[in-house]
Amino acid sequence: MARIVQKFGGTSVSDIDRIKSVALRVKAEVERGSEVVAVVSAMSGVTNKLVEYCSNVTNMSDAREYDTIVSTGEQVTSGLLSLALQELGIDARSWSGWQIPVITDGVHGKARILKINSESLVPLIKQGQVAVVAGFQGIGPDNRITTLGRGGSDTTAVALAAAINADRCDIFTDVEGIYTADPRIVPNAKKLNKITYEEILEMASLGAKVLQTRSVEMAMKHRLRVQVLSSFSDAPGTLVCDEDEIVEKELVSGIAYSHDEAKVTILGVEDQPGVAAGIFGPLADANINVDMIVQNASEDGTTDITFTTGRAELDRALKVVKDNMKIPYRSINSDRSVIKVSVIGVGMRSHAGVAQTMFTALADKNINIHIISTSEIKVSVLISESYKELALRALHTAYGLDSA
């Protein structure tokens, strides 16, 4: 008998009708003979309203009270879905985080799950009762409700699935799965049947917001199979799994991009030992995240150094660099109209020439590459933002990802 965790996000439970339709989906899984745990988010809009109440009361936020208040959204959904299941003749009950309990650390507002006690829950699901769990919440060492921060219900679902040794965790959302590229930009993007944990982590780090990074890491650690699928259709989703489970590996699984990028170039820096440390030390001290770094040696004894950071941090980064440059330099340029485009695939570990395909495809479209950076399963380039659509579509075609 399969043991399945199903997670339903805010848009999947946005109102009473949607909750009833989710109940039908849970019922179908029960009728396939599975033991089912459903993890739910708050009805959409509810969390925002509760947060608004808080901010109308005070600017100082006591995260413990914030957690007490906003966690009620998921609690309400868990009760309502239980009622909807009972209405369909399915035995079901709600569980709050503190009832299971989902034990977290004491960092209210963005707590981490330490342990999930499955002793009270498992015997009941073995008897065929559906457990409807309020996501996004747990209980801290102070016996007070904690919340897990953004995407917390995904984390609840994956952690719970690991704790009860579930066979699979299904994440129901408003997209049908994971695509080879953003379908809004690349119209012939294909839905992937399977993708590895490593690949989806790279995609998430590039801003593809399908699954929360933390929950993917947790799934990878426990080798838990995670399926991403739509609660609005019956189409099969995308399975996130171990590399071994993917028989026909593609060289490249997807093309991702991140548009929250900005570039800084320091020109004519005197080339001496400690140059890089002198620039990036102060940036790190100022807690500014630096992504790509390139240094070009020149022939006149000076060098040009280029790095990227988040757009929101650009102004601060420029100030830190200017205030701390003890080494002579000629000038500093910056550019906030750049994006990072990446090709991702575990297949490239064993294949040469993946990067070359990328460079050729971009050159064919006269797209200039500012910076290149590579990792074991990813090649990223920084290009001008104006080429975004052109670059993504060209690469999608070049790697043979276009749907038939």
Added chain:
Amino acid sequence: MARIVQKFGGTSVSDIDRIKSVALRVKAEVERGSEVVAVVSAMSGVTNKLVEYCSNVTNMSDAREYDTIVSTGEQVTSGLLSLALQELGIDARSWSGWQIPVITDGVHGKARILKINSESLVPLIKQGQVAVVAGFQGIGPDNRITTLGRGGSDTTAVALAAAINADRCDIFTDVEGIYTADPRIVPNAKKLNKITYEEILEMASLGAKVLQTRSVEMAMKHRLRVQVLSSFSDAPGTLVCDEDEIVEKELVSGIAYSHDEAKVTILGVEDQPGVAAGIFGPLADANINVDMIVQNASEDGTTDITFTTGRAELDRALKVVKDNMKIPYRSINSDRSVIKVSVIGVGMRSHAGVAQTMFTALADKNINIHIISTSEIKVSVLISESYKELALRALHTAYGLDSA
């Protein structure tokens, strides 16, 4: 140092502005040097909305899920009031029923409080922290949230006050206290400074809905002083207390009425042993509440029996009587346009003539008395509903209760 429980009902915390104004009231009590526990209801409208969600999902109600859902209303208010107090520089934290815990029986939807564990709460209020408690809720033997039913937040406040040996429980509501008569009918009704538990229980049983009967009984049992006052004004309220604490006792504390009355008269019943049992036994079996009963002996060997019941139960009562009358009788009359008017006062225990004042006052206005019934601290009469205003005002004047 005084230890005070303050309870704020739904209209007192109806929106964010009202919650902020309640915070000022709590702050004032803290600044008087008191240890303070605030018990809160849900913001008005919230509970109804949650109940509506439930009924939109299903007609079958699993009271356990219902409790999980509706109890969130008070949880939200407790968090928001804590934030509002912190904003004013007052140390405060929220407590849900399960956190204290407020231990109840397992009758979900109308649970009774069995025990309140004060060990976690009291040390913190001793340190000067305000405890903001979600009213209306507790935790049952199944480790699930229970709710206490209508008026439950009053019960929470009084039970908590008893458990922590509070000096007083202040019930903030939308009226300024308890009056000698309904001010909507008797314009010169006076607010009482003090009233005994017994008197307010009699008033409550007559439909004066200021305090829930259960919470008054609990306060009386623990000799807990309860103050009823308005959260919308700074006027002093009415203290519900022990008779000993009231130095200048009035003969009569108030005039109350109940308009949910109906009268049944069985005429010409053959006068033989067992007549009353033959009538009221079947009514009791049918779970019909009978209030006043009068039997007049006549000279021709027959008797007339009159009783009152609730208006909603009249038709059922008539059917039960007719179906079960084994003793010969002439006819049955009924009248649903009657009301019960009562004068209430612990002072009448030691004074004769209280009833006579009532009969004279009514006779002076040509008001016919259908039935009379007395208890130790109450005289009630049944009269035609059309005389309601006239009777209440005449009695209010006759007992010297009119404000100057």
